[in-house]
Amino acid sequence: MPHVDLKFITRNLTEEQQNAISEDIVGVLKKHxxxxxxxxxxxxxxxxxxxxxxxxxxxxxxxxxxxxxKKPGYSMD
Known part of the structure; x- marks a missing residue:
C-alpha cells in the first residue's frame, strides 16, 4: 500500500498533467x-x-x- 507525497516547486499543473504524472507513478509502483x-x-x-x-x-x-x-545534486547551505 504505497503512498507517494511528491513535493516540487510550483508549476501550476493542469488536471490533465497531474493525472498523467499520477498514472506514470502508479505504473512504476505496480512494476516494482x-x-x-x-x-x-x-x-x-x-x-x-x-x-x-x-x-x-x-x-x-x-x-x-x-x-x-537518490541524493540531490545541489545544496542550500
Missing part, C-alpha cells in the same frame, strides 16, 4: 512493488520556490541525506 491501482495513493504537493529551503530542503532532504536512495 506489485501494487494494484487500488492500493496506491498519491499527493502532488506544490511548494513555492521561496519556501523550498524551509519546508523541504532543510527538514526533509538535508536532515535525511544518509537515508536518501
Amino acid at each position: 512493488f506489485g501494487s494494484t491501482d487500488d492500493s496506491v495513493s498519491i499527493r502532488l504537493n506544490e511548494i513555492p520556490k521561496d519556501d523550498w529551503k524551509g519546508e523541504v530542503y532543510d527538514p526533509i532532504i538535508k536532515a535525511n541525506l544518509d537515508k536518501l536512495v
Whole structure:
C-alpha cells in the first residue's frame, strides 16, 4: 500500500498533467512493488520556490541525506 507525497516547486499543473504524472507513478509502483491501482495513493504537493529551503530542503532532504536512495545534486547551505 504505497503512498507517494511528491513535493516540487510550483508549476501550476493542469488536471490533465497531474493525472498523467499520477498514472506514470502508479505504473512504476505496480512494476516494482506489485501494487494494484487500488492500493496506491498519491499527493502532488506544490511548494513555492521561496519556501523550498524551509519546508523541504532543510527538514526533509538535508536532515535525511544518509537515508536518501537518490541524493540531490545541489545544496542550500
